[in-house]
Amino acid sequence: MTKMVVVFHSGYGHTQRMAQFVAEGAKASLVEINDEGLVTPEGWAELDQSDGIIFGSPTYMGVVSWQFKRFADSSSKQWYSRAWQDKVAAGFTISANLSGDKLSTLQYMMTLAMQHGMLWVGQSSHCDGGVNRLGSYSGVMAQVGSTQSASEISLGDLETAKAYGLRVAELTQRLHAKT
Amino acid sequence: MTKMVVVFHSGYGHTQRMAQFVAEGAKASLVEINDEGLVTPEGWAELDQSDGIIFGSPTYMGVVSWQFKRFADSSSKQWYSRAWQDKVAAGFTISANLSGDKLSTLQYMMTLAMQHGMLWVGQSSHCDGGVNRLGSYSGVMAQVGSTQSASEISLGDLETAKAYGLRVAELTQRLHAKT
Amino acid sequence: MTKMVVVFHSGYGHTQRMAQFVAEGAKASLVEINDEGLVTPEGWAELDQSDGIIFGSPTYMGVVSWQFKRFADSSSKQWYSRAWQDKVAAGFTISANLSGDKLSTLQYMMTLAMQHGMLWVGQSSHCDGGVNRLGSYSGVMAQVGSTQSASEISLGDLETAKAYGLRVAELTQRLHAKT
Amino acid sequence: MTKMVVVFHSGYGHTQRMAQFVAEGAKASLVEINDEGLVTPEGWAELDQSDGIIFGSPTYMGVVSWQFKRFADSSSKQWYSRAWQDKVAAGFTISANLSGDKLSTLQYMMTLAMQHGMLWVGQSSHCDGGVNRLGSYSGVMAQVGSTQSASEISLGDLETAKAYGLRVAELTQRLHAKT
Numbered sequence: 001m002t003k004m005v006v007v008f009h010s011g012y013g014h015t016q017r018m019a020q021f022v023a024e025g026a027k028a029s030l031v032e033i034n035d036e037g038l039v040t041p042e043g044w045a046e047l048d049q050s051d052g053i054i055f056g057s058p059t060y061m062g063v064v065s066w067q068f069k070r071f072a073d074s075s076s077k078q079w080y081s082r083a084w085q086d087k088v089a090a091g092f093t094i095s096a097n098l099s100g101d102k103l104s105t106l107q108y109m110m111t112l113a114m115q116h117g118m119l120w121v122g123q124s125s126h127c128d129g130g131v132n133r134l135g136s137y138s139g140v141m142a143q144v145g146s147t148q149s150a151s152e153i154s155l156g157d158l159e160t161a162k163a164y165g166l167r168v169a170e171l172t173q174r175l176h177a178k179t
Numbered sequence: 180m181t182k183m184v185v186v187f188h189s190g191y192g193h194t195q196r197m198a199q200f201v202a203e204g205a206k207a208s209l210v211e212i213n214d215e216g217l218v219t220p221e222g223w224a225e226l227d228q229s230d231g232i233i234f235g236s237p238t239y240m241g242v243v244s245w246q247f248k249r250f251a252d253s254s255s256k257q258w259y260s261r262a263w264q265d266k267v268a269a270g271f272t273i274s275a276n277l278s279g280d281k282l283s284t285l286q287y288m289m290t291l292a293m294q295h296g297m298l299w300v301g302q303s304s305h306c307d308g309g310v311n312r313l314g315s316y317s318g319v320m321a322q323v324g325s326t327q328s329a330s331e332i333s334l335g336d337l338e339t340a341k342a343y344g345l346r347v348a349e350l351t352q353r354l355h356a357k358t
Numbered sequence: 359m360t361k362m363v364v365v366f367h368s369g370y371g372h373t374q375r376m377a378q379f380v381a382e383g384a385k386a387s388l389v390e391i392n393d394e395g396l397v398t399p400e401g402w403a404e405l406d407q408s409d410g411i412i413f414g415s416p417t418y419m420g421v422v423s424w425q426f427k428r429f430a431d432s433s434s435k436q437w438y439s440r441a442w443q444d445k446v447a448a449g450f451t452i453s454a455n456l457s458g459d460k461l462s463t464l465q466y467m468m469t470l471a472m473q474h475g476m477l478w479v480g481q482s483s484h485c486d487g488g489v490n491r492l493g494s495y496s497g498v499m500a501q502v503g504s505t506q507s508a509s510e511i512s513l514g515d516l517e518t519a520k521a522y523g524l525r526v527a528e529l530t531q532r533l534h535a536k537t
Numbered sequence: 538m539t540k541m542v543v544v545f546h547s548g549y550g551h552t553q554r555m556a557q558f559v560a561e562g563a564k565a566s567l568v569e570i571n572d573e574g575l576v577t578p579e580g581w582a583e584l585d586q587s588d589g590i591i592f593g594s595p596t597y598m599g600v601v602s603w604q605f606k607r608f609a610d611s612s613s614k615q616w617y618s619r620a621w622q623d624k625v626a627a628g629f630t631i632s633a634n635l636s637g638d639k640l641s642t643l644q645y646m647m648t649l650a651m652q653h654g655m656l657w658v659g660q661s662s663h664c665d666g667g668v669n670r671l672g673s674y675s676g677v678m679a680q681v682g683s684t685q686s687a688s689e690i691s692l693g694d695l696e697t698a699k700a701y702g703l704r705v706a707e708l709t710q711r712l713h714a715k716t
Contacts, residue, residue, distance in 0.1 A: 037603060061616065062316075062648035063600070066574060066607035072598045079598065085482050086529070097306055097314020099278035104648050110468060110478070111599035111641050114495040117482030119529065120468070124443050124475030127276055135276020137241075137472040171444070171477065175533050216424060240437065241469035242421070245395060245428035251419045258419065264661050265708070283469050289647060289657070290420035290462050293674040296661030298708065299647070303622050303654030316651040350623070350656065354712050420674075455664055455672020457636035485634055493634020495599075 002176045004028035004169050005046050007039070008056030009067040013150035014094050018142055019056045021158045022092060025165025026054060037070025048078065052088035052172035054165065055112070059095040059105040072112050079115055088172040089113035090121045092140035092161060094153070099134070106138040119175070121168050123160075130156035131163065140164045181355045183207035183348050184225050186218070187235030188246040192329035193273050197321055198235045200337045201271060204344025205233060216249025227257065231267035231351035233344065234291070238274040238284040251291050258294055267351040268292035269300045271319035271340060273332070278313070285317040298354070300347050302339075309335035310342065319343045360534045362386035362527050363404050365397070366414030367425040371508035372452050376500055377414045379516045380450060383523025384412060395428025406436065410446035410530035412523065413470070417453040417463040430470050437473055446530040447471035448479045450498035450519060452511070457492070464496040477533070479526050481518075488514035489521065498522045539713045541565035541706050542583050544576070545593030546604040550687035551631050555679055556593045558695045559629060562702025563591060574607025585615065589625035589709035591702065592649070596632040596642040609649050616652055625709040626650035627658045629677035629698060631690070636671070643675040656712070658705050660697075667693035668700065677701045 004026040010016035016032075023030050031043035039047075047053060057068035064072075078084050091109035093102050113120050127135040133156050134141045142157035144150075183205040189195035195211075202209050210222040218226075226232060236247035243251075257263050270288035272281050292299050306314040312335050313320045321336035323329075362384040368374035374390075381388050389401040397405075405411060415426035422430075436442050449467035451460050471478050485493040491514050492499045500515035502508075541563040547553035553569075560567050568580040576584075584590060594605035601609075615621050628646035630639050650657050664672040670693050671678045679694035681687075 061606075061609045061613060062652050063606070063645055066603050066610045069598075069600070069606040070603035073603045076598060082482065088477075095314075098312065099281060099320055100314040101282060101316065101648055101652070102278060103280060103282040104645070107465065108600055108641070108645070111496065111638055114478075114480035115599050115638070117480065117495070119446075120472075120478040122472035122475065124440065133277065135274075135279040137280065137475070138469065141278055171533070175529070240427075240430045240434060241473050242427070242466055245424050245431045248419075248421070248427040249424035252424045255419060261661065267656075280469055280473070283466070286644065287421055287462070287466070290459055290675065293657075293659035294420050294459070296659065296674070298625075299651075299657040299659075301651035301654065303619065316654070317648065318651075350712070354708070453672075456670065457639060457678055458672040459640060459674065460636060461638060461640040491635065493632075493637040495638065499636055 002051040002172050003049060004052045004172060005031055005050040006054045006056060007031040007033065007047060009033035009065050011058050011065060014144060014153060015056050015058050017150040017153055018092055018094055018161050021161035022054055022056065022165040025162035026169040028054065028165065033067050033071045035067060037067035039071055048083055050087060051176040052168060054168055055089065055091040055109045057093055057105060059093050059100060059102050062101040063104050063108050082117055085117035087118045088121055088168060088175060089118035090139060090168040092164065094142040094144065096144065096146035098143055102141045103138065110138060121171050123164055124167060125163065131160050181230040181351050182228060183231045183351060184210055184229040185233045185235060186210040186212065186226060188212035188244050190237050190244060193323060193332060194235050194237050196329040196332055197271055197273055197340050200340035201233055201235065201344040204341035205348040207233065207344065212246050212250045214246060216246035218250055227262055229266060230355040231347060233347055234268065234270040234288045236272055236284060238272050238279060238281050241280040242283050242287050261296055264296035266297045267300055267347060267354060268297035269318060269343065269347040271343065273321040273323065275322065275325035277322055281320045282317065289317065300350050302343055303346060304342065310339050360409040360530050361407060362410045362530060363389055363408040364412045364414060365389040365391065365405060367391035367423050369416050369423060372502060372511060373414050373416050375508040375511055376450055376452055376519050379519035380412055380414065380523040383520035384527040386412065386523065391425050391429045393425060395425035397429055406441055408445060409534040410526060412526055413447065413449040413467045415451055415463060417451050417458060417460050420459040421462050421466050440475055443475035445476045446479055446526060446533060447476035448497060448522065448526040450522065452500040452502065454501065454504035456501055460499045461496065468496065479529050481522055482525060483521065489518050539588040539709050540586060541589045541709060542568055542587040543591045543593060544568040544570065544584060546570035546602050548595050548602060551681060551690060552593050552595050554687040554690055555629055555631055555698050558698035559591055559593065559702040562699035563706040565591065565702065570604050570608045572604060574604035576608055585620055587624060588713040589705060591705055592626065592628040592646045594630055594642060596630050596637060596639050599638040600641050600645050619654055622654035624655045625658055625705060625712060626655035627676060627705040629701065631679040631681065633680065633683035635680055639678045640675065647675065658708050660701055661704060662700065668697050
């Protein structure tokens, strides 16, 4: 069986809830980036041993949060040694606007994955109103009002997250399964 | 008085309607890129004599239409001679998805403006539900269902277009007015 | 055996030469986008039957040529039916500047691949002076002076192209080989 | 007279040296983002009172450093109140690769400026070998080997920085001078 990890930073719980649904779909373990942008040694070990990594971050001021970026900068050791090469990568984000700069966040996650020599998997389902209602292809975008709590994220967005996790895990399995 | 031009390609009339509202706000003339990606000599003259240019294109397959791109490639003469340097630039797009890759279209328009040495002006109003309902900052994003006609574009999106035209024209006036 | 295709537009022969080296590394067939942005029916059939597609375009006015974009727009039929879903995708570009907006071209190719539900494979080798001398990760970047012919592309850039083709083909083989 | 500020984060002194040349050209004051991503209250006051802000950051793992991003996230107060609206913005970056993902850094700085409602000014001079040798338009890119010190940045890159500062200051003067 291949090993999947969802690594995320969540400012107010919204990204965490999305992460839980992505992880459920991917049967992945969750690694949290804390408020200082740090990951535990156990978290780093999980990432290094994984076959696929799914990145999660809110979109703040036009791209990933600084805590997520600190995590990305800390992965320069893995970058240098090519430790994450050929792992599968994917990503999701959530913010208060319907569109906003969420694509910028996914683009950066793709750039990070490319720095590591990973393969990027986006979303494949067309927008059908509920699932992928924002019409995102590079990864998952979700949206919830700025005064709404994580429990108010729409069912469609959560289902989108779960289906994406499943898709990424299946492709990782095809690429990395030991037979 | 400064001279503003809105140059746009429209596949099915949606971008054209947006262009009309942007032009109304900016008191701009309209230059159309035709279905072959061509602009008339009069259109090129208008662009060359302008103080500010606002780009408009649908988002097709993740960025501006090929017709818009052909127009952009044709502007390499102006690029080489720096003919558009220091003009003000701005942009808008419309597509069927709420988010989709509309940001990619605006990003490309910014890249094109930078190639020309122009100054880029985005949108300044926060999303208030009606105006800037998609929450775009780099320029204007509008959305209408894939089976809906141009006449069904929401009033909020049209007002957003008009207010943006006004903003771009005012800043162009401040930068380029002959005193 | 998996089937690889390199689809490219070349304005003055530079991208074509790069395409030949990528194709040699990937043991891929070549499909050319002509000066009007068109591909033959046989070319489309090759693309539809492939397991992996490598995109090639010069960087003109900050992104892919309009001919390449016309090809991308024409692939909306495949987009709608998800015909290219789960195929492997990759890309390369060449321009006269060392950096310029080549990244913008690779970003767009990634966006296009995501629209199609493909998996993106970048470059994995660090810059060593000769191979990957420009330090690109999202795909291959090459550079040659604006007055230089295709035969003057540096050996390092051509070797980079060939090694990238090999890498993309190997990962496609792992993902799509019928056992 | 208009007021210019260069705000930057520098990991090993290279970005700082670039910042000094940009500031010399722009007759700007320098505000440093420290190793924790913080700016002094005096620094924030300078930024708030400025007419134009030039952003500087190394490119780490594909975009601005986490310290620069923390600064960007901290500017959400100014974002909310539109305190920086209509200020002029510009940016520069330096990294070890000739191309790499430096464009991604400039793109993010543009996105940040758009979030704030600022006007973006890129570079206007074509590459002439020495000045703008990397061929960047969206802002200034510089390059120096990973084992080289800040004192080894090429004269051409430093001159590019200085000329860019001058250009940004002149356009700010045209837009914001009180007459």
